[in-house]
Every structure is written in structure tokens, then in C-alpha cells.
Amino acid sequence: MTPADAVAGTQRREPNHGMRIFLIWLPIALAADLIIWFVWGPHMPPGDMSSSARSQQFDINVMAVMAAPVMAFVLTYGVYALVVWRHRAGDEEDGPPIHGNTRIAVTWISVTSAIVLGLAVFGTVELVAPAGAGAGEGNTPIWKPGGGAALQVQVIAQQWRFTYRYPQFGGFETTSLVLPVGENVQFDVTSLDVVHSFWAYQLGVKADANPGVNNVAFTKPEHTGAIQVRCAELCGLWHADMTTVGTVVSTPAFSSWAASTRVQLAALTRNLPPYSLTYDPNSVSQLGKAFQQAGLTGAGGGYYGPQYPVQP
């Protein structure tokens, strides 16, 4: 480049690239956010079947609305750079030296910090406000729903099926998950063997099922319908098949179901161990004695032993 060219170059009037990028980005970001919130949003997983699911859907929509402008800016800038600042044939000129730009740096750090800190606060509030957001809170939950006592449903995982006990209805145990609409539900999740995870997708509930541990999760079904339940923790050969379908029904229908099931399973309930938040079917110290008492001759591991007398 000759000195004359350099002088000519410095005298060339550069367009306001920042403004141009902004004006391209703004309608794209606005359109993306409007589409996400009003068109895509109502269909975002996991739906709005329960309080926790609705809360999660709201969170995902907010995150998407926040993320879309950022992504649109990155793409807009990239495409603009490719189009406007691409190398052209015969142009051997070096780019101008960069000396930093305090205004851009401050703006960048401020905006990204505000986004990250804002989302941190938002996420914390969204975890607390809907009573744990449907996640397992351990055996001493910090966040509980208001509005009186919740329906207790114990989820018992075993390879490879979930079963459910209803302690407020005599403690019967069934393979069916039936819940009333409009009532708070407290899931007490545990396991009899390995680690599973109870994932009631439409309810927005996911809680690990650990042997010897009670993991509590709350939700409130707000619509009737079917619930897909699946295990979300690799738990053995048939993990992928550890699925069931539950239902949310009206309160009268639930009461009727619970009453009839309680009667129907009365004989089975008498054989169950007393209701407990956890069970220890692996008491090896009891095993030999139990096998002797029962005259057992077969193979096996640990089971509900004599320490769990039958119910009256």
C-alpha cells in the first residue's frame, strides 16, 4: 500500500456498522421473541398439566425469550461480517489496528452480567415459589405448598416397575398412579433395590428414587388426563421399559377409585409391611434367620423380613 493509498483509505467514510447491525438485529430479535412467546411457548415442554409443569414451561419460555436475542445478535453479526468485511479480490490492505473500545467493553460486560445475575435470581425465585418446582427435595423439604394437607403418594421403585402406596387410604399398594385434579400431591419417592428416578413427565415431577432414602416432591395437577411415567436413571437391562401411564381424574372419581381399590386390595394390604417412608429389604443380618424360620430353600437376596410384621 502506498502512502497515497493510505491517506485515501483514512479519508474513506465508514458507515456506522454498529447502527446497521442493530437495525438488522432488532426486528429479528423482536420477531423471534414474539414467535417464541405466543406461538411456540404454549407448546413448550412439559406442558401445563400441573402447577410445577406450568412453572417449568414458563421458565423455559423466559429462558428462550432471553436467549433468542443473544443468538440472533451473534448470527446477525456473523453474517454481517461475512458480507461486509469479507476479503475482496485485489484488496491487500491490512485491517485497521484495534486499540480497544471502553464503551463496547463496558456495555458488553454490563449486559451479560445483568442477564446472568438476573437469570440466577429468576431461577432461584422460580425454584422456591412453586414449592420446589416438582423436583425431589430430599427427606426434609424446605419448600412446601400452602393450602393444607397434601395427598400423600409413595412411589416405590424396583427393577423394573413403579408401584404406589396411598397411606391416607389404608396404605394399599397398586401399580396404578391415579391423582385428583386441583389438590396438592406429595410424592414420597424411594427404591427397593438400585437407584431409579421417578419422572412424571406431564406433571413436571422428577425425583431420584434411592434405596433407604425418602425423596419428597410436590405438585398440584391442574388438568385431567394421562401422565407418562418413566424411569430417568439407568437402572438395568429393562430400564428403557420401566414406563407406565398414570391418570389425573376429578376429585369424586379419585375418591371412588381410592375407596374401591382399598377394598379390592384389602387382602394384599394385609401382607404389606407397615407403611414407612423407607424400607430395608436388604437386612442381611436378618436374612439367615428369616430363611430358617420360613424354611426357605430357594435362591435370593434380601426381603421384607420378620422385622416388618404383617398388618393387622
Added chain:
Amino acid sequence: MSLPARVAALTVAFLAVAGGVIFVVAHYLLGGPPTVDFAASGGQVSVVMQTDASSDPSAVPDHPTWVSYFIKSPVTGDWVHTTLFQVPAHTQVHMTILGYDGSTPVRNQIWGQVSGTIGDVAYYGGAPVRTVSGWNGPYLIQHTFAIPGLNLNVPVEAGPGTCSTGPCTNKAHSTTTFSFETPAQTGSYRWQCFVPCGLSYLDGNGGPMQTIGYMMGNMQVVSS
């Protein structure tokens, strides 16, 4: 190294890797237990199985010490070491399970409840049974036959003793019978035992409990 030597070494290495891959794929695709096909007659089929505490090494060379199911071939009458069987859709299956294993209670007593069978009942030696306690009798059980996809569960009565040379034919055994309808929907329905009966494995959950051909399998439902 000369060029021919390098080509030869490369060829040998390639063949070794390819051979290994083919062996592994063939082992998994072709090495599994066979499927016993039950054809319907008048909309009904009869399936006969047996359970054994352990097996004759000549019948089950891989794991003769494992507890296992066997299925009786409807064609030859031979006992086949498998847990895969095929039945027509929308067909009544009459199941007979001969119990040659001793008693082991269920880990969760819900599996002592008969469900999903016709009339929600099973028969121990002809006597109707709906709920069995694994601990308190009057019946003792050894395994369960459960198809979760059909909500079917049947506790299998314990045998009077154990047979350690399965498949067994000339020893005392229990007889558990029940019937159920296959669904109209064709496909693969897994079945399993819910009694953790993998002796010497942690909590009884390993070995035969995790291996097709022993305490779990598939019921393939095909068009009738």
C-alpha cells in the same frame, strides 16, 4: 519395513479388527436364545414352562448354576432353554408353570397379588389363588411371571423341593396355571420375574435377573 511387508501387516490388522467386529455383532444378533413359536388353535394356545434352581451343564453350558426358566416346545415336546416365545394376537393363552425351585419370598408383597389373568386368578395344583404372602403361607412362592405391559402378574408356587439338573422331568414339582388374553396390538412384551433370585449377586438382582434366557424374556405378539 518393505512395502509388501507393510501392506501385509496392514491387511492382517484390518482383518483382525473386522473379524472382531463381525464376531461381536454376530454374537449379539445371532447368539441369543431361540424363540419358541406357539401357533393358535381355535384362538387358544397352551404354553408350558418350568423353573429350575439350576441346570444340567449340558443343557445350559453358559451358566448352569443360575436359576432359570425353560419353555416346552409345542412341536417336539423338548424343553428349550429360552425365555423368548411367540404367540398370536388376541388369543387366549393357557399357561402352565412347573415349579422345580424352592421357596423365595417376594421383595415387595405386591407381587404376591395375581393380576391381569382371566378372572384375576391363578391355580396352584387346581386350587384358585388370588393373593399369596411370601412369608405366611399357606402357599410359598418361588418366582413370579409378570408382563408389566399387560399389568399381568402371577406368583409361581414353590416346588416341594429343588431340582438342580434342569430341565427336570421326573421329580416332584408344583403346578401353577392361569390364562390371559394376548393384546390386539402386535409387538414385543417383556416379561420378568420380580423375585430377586440371582443367588450370590448383590441383593439377588444380578446374573439371571439381568439376562434374557433365565429370569426375563420377551413375549412376541404377532398377527393371528
